Amino acid sequence: xxxxxxxxxxxxxxxxxxxxxxxxxxxxxxxxxxxxxxxxxxxxxxxxxxxxxxxxxxxxxxxxxxxxxxxxxxxxxxxxxxxxxxxxxxxxxxxxxxxxxxxxxxxxxxxxxxxxxxxxxxxxxxxxxxxxxxxxxxxxxxxxxxxxxxxxxxxxxxxxxxxxx
Numbered sequence: 226x227x228x229x230x231x232x233x234x235x236x237x238x239x240x241x242x243x244x245x246x247x248x249x250x251x252x253x254x255x256x257x258x259x260x261x262x263x264x265x266x267x268x269x270x271x272x273x274x275x276x277x278x279x280x281x282x283x284x285x286x287x288x289x290x291x292x293x294x295x296x297x298x299x300x301x302x303x304x305x306x307x308x309x310x311x312x313x314x315x316x317x318x319x320x321x322x323x324x325x326x327x328x329x330x331x332x333x334x335x336x337x338x339x340x341x342x343x344x345x346x347x348x349x350x351x352x353x354x355x356x357x358x359x360x361x362x363x364x365x366x367x368x369x370x371x372x373x374x375x376x377x378x379x380x381x382x383x384x385x386x387x388x389x390x
Contacts (some may be wrong), residue, residue, distance in 0.1 A: 228292055258374060264350035265299055267330050274379040279372040285381055290371040300358050301328055304347025311338035329353055336360045
């Protein structure tokens with residue numbers, strides 16, 4: 226190689242490394258996501274851009290992005306692997322104990338008792354009357370959960386961590 230090519234490669238190397246680093250981070254660690262629809266209203270109104278954390282441990286009440294066969298949906302985790310979950314008269318029971326449901330907006334339709342498998346989660350949208358969630362699509366496999374999200378990056382008026390999460 227002549228000196229000019231070596232010099233050009235040396236000058237470009239930092240930019241190439243930055244690009245590779247960004248691609249790795251976006252693929253495996255975090256990435257931006259767009260909220261669509263109002264199934265998470267009042268928490269989210271459907272116009273937000275958020276950060277998806279692909280490495281976070283999933284916990285109850287986390288907001289997650291689920292990859293369905295048709296689309297990606299944003300929901301809140303209620304049932305954890307191995308738990309028994311039921312919804313009776315709009316009240317959510319986990320392992321036969323009534324839980325507080327501080328996120329519900331609208332009526333929560335009933336759901337027959339089910340015990341989740343070791344790789345399944347039960348997710349609900351906050352806006353219960355219109356949400357396509359586990360009451361309709363059934364439990365969600367862990368492999369279909371792309372990650373958790375609780376940080377809004379746009380609109381700037383909402384920038385930051387969700388307050389009610």
